[in-house]
Amino acid sequence: MGQISDNLFHIHQDLDLCFDKYQRDPTSITLLCVSKTKPIASILEAYQTGERHFGESYAHEADSKIKELKEAGYNDIVWHFIGPIQSNKTKIIATYFDIVESLDRIKIAERLDAQRPAGLKPLDVLVQVNISEEDQKSGCSFEDLPALIAFIQQKEHLNLRGLMGIAKETDNSEEIENSFMALKNEFDNYRKQYPHFDILSMGMTHDMESAIKCGSTEVRIGTAIFGPREYKHKENA
Numbered sequence: 001m002g003q004i005s006d007n008l009f010h011i012h013q014d015l016d017l018c019f020d021k022y023q024r025d026p027t028s029i030t031l032l033c034v035s036k037t038k039p040i041a042s043i044l045e046a047y048q049t050g051e052r053h054f055g056e057s058y059a060h061e062a063d064s065k066i067k068e069l070k071e072a073g074y075n076d077i078v079w080h081f082i083g084p085i086q087s088n089k090t091k092i093i094a095t096y097f098d099i100v101e102s103l104d105r106i107k108i109a110e111r112l113d114a115q116r117p118a119g120l121k122p123l124d125v126l127v128q129v130n131i132s133e134e135d136q137k138s139g140c141s142f143e144d145l146p147a148l149i150a151f152i153q154q155k156e157h158l159n160l161r162g163l164m165g166i167a168k169e170t171d172n173s174e175e176i177e178n179s180f181m182a183l184k185n186e187f188d189n190y191r192k193q194y195p196h197f198d199i200l201s202m203g204m205t206h207d208m209e210s211a212i213k214c215g216s217t218e219v220r221i222g223t224a225i226f227g228p229r230e231y232k233h234k235e236n237a
């Protein structure tokens with residue numbers, strides 16, 4: 001067994017323990033493999049073990065990987081865009097991705113809607129909410145959320161599925177869980193109005209267990225699957 005499949009085996013074991021501990025239905029939680037900066041061979045190793053959801057953060061890096069894999073016949077991968085979005089990258093993102101998790105402002109929603117190619121189904125989107133109370137982090141504020149959601153709901157080529165959040169990087173799990181619970185509460189409130197909302201994306205390598213405890217339906221795991229990232233060719237997303 002290779003390193004990546006070995007890692008995935010252990011992550012699924014950890015996830016199973018969390019499902020038992022917090023009485024979560026295993027079918028209600030998706031593992032998103034965050035493959036940014038990682039080569040196609042690594043994606044394929046995870047694919048061979050059965051993974052189908054992959055997350056990328058840099059538009060140009062991702063579009064060449066996605067094209068290559070589609071040309072090689074891997075058409076059943078669900079591609080998630082999870083990085084900060086610059087407006088000059090929305091065309092690439094709207095063209096190549098299945099779901100965008102980092103939508104955080106009206107201008108970007110407008111562009112993704114306009115640039116989603118005709119003939120493709122509406123682009124699934126999540127609104128990224130700033131739950132970490134750190135100014136430099138991207139994400140829509142809780143205050144601005146109602147207006148952004150209302151705007152997206154009117155867009156023919158966007159299909160809003162739920163919310164995404166990134167917790168502060170800290171060892172204080174109480175602080176992390178408070179911010180996850182705030183997002184979970186918001187998600188539950190919106191579900192009364194929009195019952196089709198089905199994705200609450202929260203949890204990364206260091207806070208996966210807290211996220212599942214707090215009701216996450218999708219954990220985004222990079223380091224624990226693929227190892228540390230190398231930023232040699234870092235581009236601006």
Ligand SMILES: *Cc1c(COP(=O)(O)O)cnc(C)c1O
Pocket residue numbers: 034036057082083166204205206220221222223224
């Ligand atoms: C890189 C990234 C991840 C993965 O983080 P790890 O700590 O490596 O698991 C998750 N979510 C987002 C938005 C990311 O940019």
